[in-house]
Amino acid sequence: MNTALASEALIPALRLDQCRKGAHVRVTGLIAQPLFGTQDERVSLRLKELGFLPGAPLKVIGFGLLGSDPLAVQVNGTKFALRRAEAAKICVELVVVSTAL
Amino acid sequence: MSTPIRFALIGNPNCGKTSLFNRLTGARAKVANYPGVTVERRSGMVTGLTKPAELLDLPGTYSLFVTSPDEQVARDVILGKLAGERRPDLLIAVIDACNLRLGLRLVMELKSLNRPMILALNQMDEAKRRGISINTAALSQAIGIPIIETVAVNSQGVAELRTTLDGYAQQSATPAGEQTLTLSDRQESVEALYAEIESIISQHVIQPAHLPRWQDRLDSLVMHPLLGLVVLFSILLVIFQAVFAWASPVVDLIDAAFSGLGSVIGAILPDGILKDFLVDGLIAGVGGVLVFLPQIIILFFFILVLEDTGYLTRAAFLLDRPMRGLGLSGRSFIPLLSSFACAVPGIMATRTIADPRERFITIMVAPLMTCSARLPVYALIIAAFIPEQTVWGFFNLQGLTLFALYFAGVASAALIAWIMRRRTSGREEFPLLLELPTYRWPMAYHLLMGLRERAWIFIRRVGTIILALSIVLWFLATFPGAPADATLPAIDYSFAGQLGHFMQPLFAPLGFNWQMCIALIPAMGAREVAVSALATVYAVGEESIDVALGSALAASWSLPVAYAYLAWFVYAPQCISTIAVVKRETNSAKATTFFTIYLFALAYFAAWATYQIASAIVS
């Protein structure tokens, strides 16, 4: 499927890995991640299957110790741990921000 | 003539498939609150039906487009692709009612296979508690599949499910050899599927926007980058303290009981071969191992509690980054943790790891996690050589030593994983994508069943393999008797004595005496037997019928030797079943050979270095 849905051309898209703890965001699209090499498509598919689809509301729950990696997000009431590499595939827009960003 | 009809449970990880399976078949398969508990297909007969029917429990999967070996098993069974396996006649899709979207998505995918299917909407109790209300009849209508609401943990709805299954059981099974299903390429996009699900859910389900507050609060503590680690290490330390400090009164009691039994029998029976056999062979050998039951129970109590609460995936989350530096990841955490119980299920659990390289490394280092079978060996030697003291206020010195031994295993695993990772570079990354299940209060029923199961396994091992090996060893240590002009103790002339003396030169650089060498051999069968072997060898060798093995060891081993023996057990004697499971899971003779040799070499080296260094320090 078409993975580069994000409207990269218009505004520099915010990615999930750039969000703060406690941020409420909405998915706008998935982009490619060269780190995953040939299986990038597969990772995109799995992310979508887990509910990381345009329009899905996310909440950033927390970060790991070193380099704030991995991060935990809540999507549709389910919590997932993602690495920054995966999170960088997910373009988002802010909905409500609990603290200053 | 008729093969029984075959049902299969399929659903997302952690939705309650195995709980239902246990309810329907009366089995006691492992249930725990983290995704990826079941990694194999398991079969049982459904009880209480008018016709026989087989039920399969499968690993959980999010999708038929699989990414890891356990998901692959689930898919292959559903599609009938497993060699020599008939595909199921009816699919029982299980959905966690608190996680409807994910579950329904898989169901939609399964629907496209056009197989008979019913849906078990599980965890209804939890859904109600959270204020999720589902119009089940309408939902069933909308997706065109019969739905039965269930609560697998208290069998609510299970009777109804059974009745429904009974209806299907009247039909005849699909004949074997029918062609397998092929999964067509994705026809519908995920987006379209989710749009459909979204519209169904908005019509028939009312969901509150938030998870329970306390869950989020707890998460912000245990997943906090710093406090979370403090919590993790505190939990580990408490476990080690408990295994030693809480168990010791009971251990002493059992020990006293066996010594008492030994002396009673010794007093009643006339001197002779029967008395020797009962006292030195049976009571010393079996009793020597059985005294460690309380420690094993305490260890498993903690493991079971952690598994049932949902904490384990949080620990995996915290440790993902540090473990990644070693070529592992948060996904290898649970397999490695399971290896503390036993390396065999730990190695099986690596099927949840998508990255083949990481899976290989995890398998290779899993046996370095101290399994519960090594606990008796450690405990025996620690109790004999380490004084029972309190240090820094409240730590028990013996407990700390045990912690150090476990730590040595973990640190070595880290080092070896790191070395193995260095040999491969520039490869693709694999995602983590780990679901963090909701916390649950550990269920007393699960705990009791789990503990009973573990106690049983241990007692059964003692009653079978350990008993048998003890008897064999007693014979080897007793016959042939000493010649008339013997100058050495009788046991030196026995088969065991001869074998021990034969092996001893090889282990002399490690400081092992011949009794220790003998114990290494049966320890390959089950590590605990090292203890009973030592007990038998020393009991036969001693003139008195006192079976206090600890004091016998303390009298005949020097401290460096005791340390070296411990070091040997940190690394080596992977039992035969571990080697067998490595062979099966890697499916490679080369990898298995490498695995066996490297661990033996490591054990030899570690024991040698320990002995040399400790001797230098002591003298």
Ligand SMILES: Nc1nc2c(ncn2[C@@H]2O[C@H](COP(=O)(O)OP(=O)(O)OP(=O)(O)O)[C@@H](O)[C@H]2O)c(=O)[nH]1
């Ligand atoms: N409250 C509640 N908890 C449930 C119910 N069914 C299962 N559980 C719990 O959910 C967790 C997972 O159950 P399992 O039966 O191991 O789930 P599974 O689908 O076999 O999981 P995997 O083998 O990992 O795919 C356990 O902690 C169970 O106690 C239910 O109906 N209600």
Ligand SMILES: [Mg+2]
């Ligand atoms: Mg299961």
